[in-house]
Amino acid sequence: MSNSQANSAPSAPSHNQLDTKAQAWSALFSEPMSDLVKRYTSSVFFDKRLWQADIAGSLAHAEMLAAQGIISASDHADIQRGMAQITSEIESGGFEWKLDLEDVHLNIEARLTQLVGDAGKRLHTGRSRNDQVATDVRLWLRSEIDLIADLLKELQVSLVDVAEQNVEVILPGFTHLQVAQPVSFGHHMLAYVEMFARDAERMADVRRRVNVLPLGSAALAGTTYPLDRERVARSLGMDGVCQNSLDAVSDRDFAIEFTAAASLCMVHVSRLSEELIIWMSQNFGFIRIADRFTTGSSIMPQKKNPDVPELARGKTGRVVGHLMGLITLMKGQPLAYNKDNQEDKEPLFDTVDTLKDTLRIFAEMVGGQLNPATGQKEGGITVNAPAMEQAALKGYATATDLADYLVKKGLPFRDAHETVAHAVKAAVSHQVDLSELPLAVLQGFHPQIEKDVFDALSLRGSLNARNTLGGTAPAQVRAQLARHRARLG
Numbered sequence: 001m002s003n004s005q006a007n008s009a010p011s012a013p014s015h016n017q018l019d020t021k022a023q024a025w026s027a028l029f030s031e032p033m034s035d036l037v038k039r040y041t042s043s044v045f046f047d048k049r050l051w052q053a054d055i056a057g058s059l060a061h062a063e064m065l066a067a068q069g070i071i072s073a074s075d076h077a078d079i080q081r082g083m084a085q086i087t088s089e090i091e092s093g094g095f096e097w098k099l100d101l102e103d104v105h106l107n108i109e110a111r112l113t114q115l116v117g118d119a120g121k122r123l124h125t126g127r128s129r130n131d132q133v134a135t136d137v138r139l140w141l142r143s144e145i146d147l148i149a150d151l152l153k154e155l156q157v158s159l160v161d162v163a164e165q166n167v168e169v170i171l172p173g174f175t176h177l178q179v180a181q182p183v184s185f186g187h188h189m190l191a192y193v194e195m196f197a198r199d200a201e202r203m204a205d206v207r208r209r210v211n212v213l214p215l216g217s218a219a220l221a222g223t224t225y226p227l228d229r230e231r232v233a234r235s236l237g238m239d240g241v242c243q244n245s246l247d248a249v250s251d252r253d254f255a256i257e258f259t260a261a262a263s264l265c266m267v268h269v270s271r272l273s274e275e276l277i278i279w280m281s282q283n284f285g286f287i288r289i290a291d292r293f294t295t296g297s298s299i300m301p302q303k304k305n306p307d308v309p310e311l312a313r314g315k316t317g318r319v320v321g322h323l324m325g326l327i328t329l330m331k332g333q334p335l336a337y338n339k340d341n342q343e344d345k346e347p348l349f350d351t352v353d354t355l356k357d358t359l360r361i362f363a364e365m366v367g368g369q370l371n372p373a374t375g376q377k378e379g380g381i382t383v384n385a386p387a388m389e390q391a392a393l394k395g396y397a398t399a400t401d402l403a404d405y406l407v408k409k410g411l412p413f414r415d416a417h418e419t420v421a422h423a424v425k426a427a428v429s430h431q432v433d434l435s436e437l438p439l440a441v442l443q444g445f446h447p448q449i450e451k452d453v454f455d456a457l458s459l460r461g462s463l464n465a466r467n468t469l470g471g472t473a474p475a476q477v478r479a480q481l482a483r484h485r486a487r488l489g
C-alpha cells in the first residue's frame, strides 16, 4: 500500500511488513519523508548502541505479556527465537541498520517481524517507543555506571598506592599557589582519594534513581492491557517502577544527574591534571610521568609535553558542556514525551565514553600497570622527593610553626603572627630560611625563643606537629591510608 494512494479512495488495511519508517505509523501519511528530514530525524546511527538494552527490555516485556495471557506462549517463543537470531546478527556485524527505520527500536522490531511474522507485530502490544526508549536508556546507563564505579575504584587504589609510598615525602603545600605549609605527598594524594570517593558515592546514588522502570507507561497515559509492571521490573533487575506514566516517559533528570556527577568527577580529574602539569614542569621538577603519556615537539627537541593531563583538563570542558546541553534540552518541555528527548543520547554517550577513558588512563598513569611477571605495578608517576623537599625549604613554609611555638610560650596568636612577620622579613633580606637565622638573631624578635625552636622550624617537625584528625602528620596519614584500604577492599 503506497502512501500516495491515501488521498484517493479509502484503502484496505496494509499487511505489509514494517519495511520503512512510514509504515511504523500508518497509511495516514500522504507523502514520504524527504531525505533531508529522514536524516534529520533519525537516530539509528548513534542509538544503535542501545541494542542490547532494547532487546533485554523487549524480552522482559514479551515474557510478561505471555504470563498475563496477552500473547500466546508460541508467540513468546517466536519472539525469543527471533531476538536470539537478531543478537547474533548484530554481534557478528551482519545486521543491516536502516536509516529509513529511524531508530534502534524500529530497526530491531522490523527485523523481528521479518524473521517471525505476526509474533513480531504483537511485541509492541501495550508499549510505545516512549516508554521503550526511556527504559533502554536507563538499562544502558545502569550498566555503564557499574563500569564507572569499578574504574573509580581502580583510580582510588592507584592514588592510595602512591600515597602509601610517599607518606614521609614532604612538599610545599600551597594556598593561592604560594608556599604555605609543608605537607606529606601521601596526604596530598589522599585528598584526591576523598574527591573520587565522593564521586563514587554520587554515582551510586544516581544509580538508585536510574534503576526504575518506565515500561508499562506506554505513550504517556498507561495502557488498557493488564500489564504486570512489577514483574518486568524484577526480571530486568530494576528496583521499582515509575509511578506516574507522564513523568516516566518524559523526564530525563536521571541523565542530567548522571552528567552532573560525571562533570564533578571530571572537574576533580582536571584539578589533578593541573597539578601534574605544574609538578612536571622544569621549574618544579617534582614528578615525572611515564613517556607513554607524553609527547614530544616537532620543533623543540628537548620537549616532553604532558598531553594526557592537558587533554583531560580540556575534556572536562566538553563534559560540562554536555551537562549544559542536557539541562537546557529539558528546560521548558511540556509533558509528556517530546522528540527533543532524542537529543539526550549523544551528549550522554559521549559523557560516558569520555569519563571512562579518562578514569582508565589516569588509574594507569598515576599507579602504573600490573606486570604479570612480577605481580607489581610499574610505570606510574615517579616522585622526586629531594626536589619537593628543596622547594618546601624555600618560601618560609614553617613560619606558622614559629608563631605556634610562641603561642605555646604564652603569646596571643595575633602578637606571635606579627613577631614572625618581622622574622620572615629579616630572613628574606638575608636570603636565608628561618631555620638558618642564628639563635641570637631569632631571640632579637622575642626573648622567649630558645634552642628548641629549631625543631619547630624543621620541615619534619612542622609535619609531625599537625597531628589532628585529617592533618598531614604521618601518623594521621597512615590512619587514613588504613581506612581507605579497608574501604576499597
Ligand code: ARG
Pocket (backbone or CB within 6 Å): 043, 047, 103, 129, 130, 133, 337, 339, 341, 342, 343
Ligand atoms: N528515537 C526516539 C528517542 O530517542 C524514540 C522515541 C520516539 N517516540 C516518538 N513518539 N517519536 O527518543
